[in-house]
Amino acid sequence: MRCPGFLIILFVNLLLMGCSGGPSKDTHHPRTLFVSIAQMKFMPAELHVNSGDTVVWENKDIVDHNVVEETSKEWSSGVISKGQAWKMAVTKNAVYFCSIHPAMKGKLVVE
Amino acid sequence: MSSSENLKKIILMGLLSTSVSIMVLGQAAPKLADDEIASVAVVANQSDIDFAKIAKQKSKDQEVLKFAETMAKDHQSVIDQAVALVTKLKVTPKDNDLSRKLTADATATKKKLQAASASSFNKTYIDNEVGYHKAVIAAVEGVLIPQASNPELKQLLENVVPTLKTHLEHAEMIQKTFASK
Numbered sequence: 001m002r003c004p005g006f007l008i009i010l011f012v013n014l015l016l017m018g019c020s021g022g023p024s025k026d027t028h029h030p031r032t033l034f035v036s037i038a039q040m041k042f043m044p045a046e047l048h049v050n051s052g053d054t055v056v057w058e059n060k061d062i063v064d065h066n067v068v069e070e071t072s073k074e075w076s077s078g079v080i081s082k083g084q085a086w087k088m089a090v091t092k093n094a095v096y097f098c099s100i101h102p103a104m105k106g107k108l109v110v111e
Numbered sequence: 112m113s114s115s116e117n118l119k120k121i122i123l124m125g126l127l128s129t130s131v132s133i134m135v136l137g138q139a140a141p142k143l144a145d146d147e148i149a150s151v152a153v154v155a156n157q158s159d160i161d162f163a164k165i166a167k168q169k170s171k172d173q174e175v176l177k178f179a180e181t182m183a184k185d186h187q188s189v190i191d192q193a194v195a196l197v198t199k200l201k202v203t204p205k206d207n208d209l210s211r212k213l214t215a216d217a218t219a220t221k222k223k224l225q226a227a228s229a230s231s232f233n234k235t236y237i238d239n240e241v242g243y244h245k246a247v248i249a250a251v252e253g254v255l256i257p258q259a260s261n262p263e264l265k266q267l268l269e270n271v272v273p274t275l276k277t278h279l280e281h282a283e284m285i286q287k288t289f290a291s292k
Contacts, residue, residue, distance in 0.1 A: 039270070040273040040274055040276070040277040061274075062188060062189065062192060062270055062271070063184070063188045063189075064184065064188070082188070100181050101181065101277045101278075102281055102284060103277050103280040103281055103284070104277065
């Protein structure tokens with residue numbers, strides 16, 4: 001009899017779909033988003049991300065910069081030289097600034 | 112702050128704004144060729160590097176030292192780009208009345224900074240940085256950019272303005288902390 005085999009496969013498939021939340025549910029793939037540093041500004045100054053997304057800061061300016069979490073200095077890029085970039089996976093909201101040029105500020109908002 | 116310090120500050124700001132007015136406004140604004148503009152740009156940046164060197168020798172304030180380091184690096188970066196551009200354009204920076212005036216003013220400023228006492232140095236340096244960046248921004252926006260004829264030179268000058276404005280904002284932030292002490 002072939003019927004029981006078919007039913008077993010169907011059952012296993014349904015079980016797997018149940019475990020993974022089903023095909024209709026959105027499976028979030030981390031994205032890579034870019035912040036351009038140019039004309040002494042972070043662009044965009046406020047970036048909305050999903051938790052786990054990677055943000056790449058690209059220094060397109062005429063001088064060196066860095067990126068430092070402002071409130072508790074939780075993370076810091078080190079110097080990002082002209083023409084260089086630095087990236088980080090983002091998991092929580094942050095207000096950041098360039099400690100070399102403290103007037104430059106940016107914000108990450110986790111949706 | 113004593114009344115004599117206040118008076119000095121008022122006189123200093125008056126002199127700076129007068130010098131900016133002479134450079135920028137009216138018929139006194141000089142007519143400059145690209146090689147002369149290149150010279151003014153290099154002298155203006157080199158002067159601030161020289162002020163920063165004095166600050167690094169004389170100051171012990173971490174914020175002032177950090178600011179001076181940024182001035183030295185950023186203005187050197189601008190000079191490097193200006194030199195690369197004039198080399199590419201086969202232009203030799205040419206001395207002129209404005210670059211000579213900037214050099215003379217910078218010499219006087221360096222003397223004043225060297226003479227400042229340990230207790231007054233930080234304020235003297237930062238007050239000068241605020242005035243100097245205001246004057247240079249006015250000169251770049253009011254004289255150098257409008258008169259530059261080569262588009263790449265004009266573009267470089269335009270790119271420098273946000274850097275100068277951010278330096279000014281940074282200097283003013285430090286100046287405020289001195290005022291509140």
